[in-house]
Amino acid sequence: KAGVTxxxxxxxxxxxxxxxxxxxxxxxxxxxxWYQQTPGQGLQFLFEYFSETQRNKGNxxxxxxxxxxxxxxxxxxxxxxELGDSALYLCASSLGEGRATQYFGxxxxxxxx
Amino acid sequence: xxxxxxxxxxxxxxxxxxxxxxxxxxxxxxxxxxxxxxYPGEGLQLLLKATKADDKGSNKGFEATYRKETTSFHLEKxxxxxxxxxxxxxxLSKTGANNLFFGxxxxxxxxP
Numbered sequence: 001k002a003g004v005t006x007x008x009x010x011x012x013x014x015x016x017x018x019x020x021x022x023x024x025x026x027x028x029x030x031x032x033x034w035y036q037q038t039p040g041q042g043l044q045f046l047f048e049y050f051s052e053t054q055r056n057k058g059n060x061x062x063x064x065x066x067x068x069x070x071x072x073x074x075x076x077x078x079x080x081x082e083l084g085d086s087a088l089y090l091c092a093s094s095l096g097e098g099r100a101t102q103y104f105g106x107x108x109x110x111x112x113x
Numbered sequence: 114x115x116x117x118x119x120x121x122x123x124x125x126x127x128x129x130x131x132x133x134x135x136x137x138x139x140x141x142x143x144x145x146x147x148x149x150x151x152y153p154g155e156g157l158q159l160l161l162k163a164t165k166a167d168d169k170g171s172n173k174g175f176e177a178t179y180r181k182e183t184t185s186f187h188l189e190k191x192x193x194x195x196x197x198x199x200x201x202x203x204x205l206s207k208t209g210a211n212n213l214f215f216g217x218x219x220x221x222x223x224x225p
Contacts, residue, residue: 004156031211043202043215056212090156094211102206102213104149104157 002027004093004105012111018079021108025072025093031055032074033102034066037088046089049074050096078110086112115140119203119216126223132190134219136177136203139184144205146170146179146186147213151200160188160201193223 005024013019025032033056034046045058049068068074072093078085088109092102120135138144145164149157161170166181175190186203203216 006156033212035213042217043204043213045212045214048211050211056210058212092157092213096211100211101147101159101162102211103159106156 004091004103006089006091006105006108008108009106010109010111012113013081014113015081015083017081018077019081019110021076021078021089021091021110023074023076023091023093023105025074025091026103029093029095029103030072031094031096031100032068032072033092033094034074034076035090035092036060037090037107038086043090046076081112083112086110115144115205115207115214117203117205117214117216120219121217122200122219122221124219124221126193126221128195128223128225129192130223132188132193132197132221134188134201134203134221136186136188136216137184138186138203138205140205140207140214142208143181144207146177147204147206148175148177148186148188149202149204149215151202151218153199157202193221195223195225197221198223 031050033048048056066076088107090107091105094100094102147162148160161172163170163179169178200218204213
């Protein structure tokens with residue numbers, strides 16, 4: 001079974017721009033979660049989508065948004081980029097039931113200049 | 114709030130040494146506990162998990178036991194290899210929620 005895939009793997013943007021990241025979950029998984037990883041803050045939960053609905057949300061500003069499509073693929077959007085948004089963005093998929101194990105993709109490395 | 118506290122790194126060990134990475138948690142109820150590993154340039158891989166008190170998770174020679182009385186989930190391996198060099202993350206998830214709370218990670222370097 002193919003794992004979680006994320007595209008693109010690397011992105012360079014400038015302040016003020018917006019960016020869209022994509023995540024394809026493991027076949028059959030209906031839940032997709034997004035995390036931000038930075039050296040200073042570590043791994044932080046952004047949000048989770050399940051069956052096209054946002055089910056849970058972390059403590060990030062409204063510039064960070066996401067959506068999920070009927071095939072469970074998910075996109076994350078960051079508008080008005082700031083230098084501090086430079087990070088590794090990780091997507092994880094799971095079956096979505098309670099205590100379901102999350103499987104992570106390789107991440108998208110975003111650099112904001 | 115819910116949180117995970119992990120042993121500060123980095124940790125440097127010689128090959129075949131014994132490894133312990135401490136992890137304690139704060140959470141209400143009965144969370145599930147996980148250890149994930151991140152190799153350079155890669156995402157996170159699930160190493161092992163435990164979903165209830167006294168459960169022992171194990172994989173690839175690594176073990177961790179869910180201790181509710183001490184709110185701990187320490188990672189151990191009897192004999193580390195150079196290939197175990199990576200960053201290890203302890204994490205928890207709450208019942209009914211699918212998001213993970215992570216510790217800060219512990220970088221392990223194993224030298225031949």
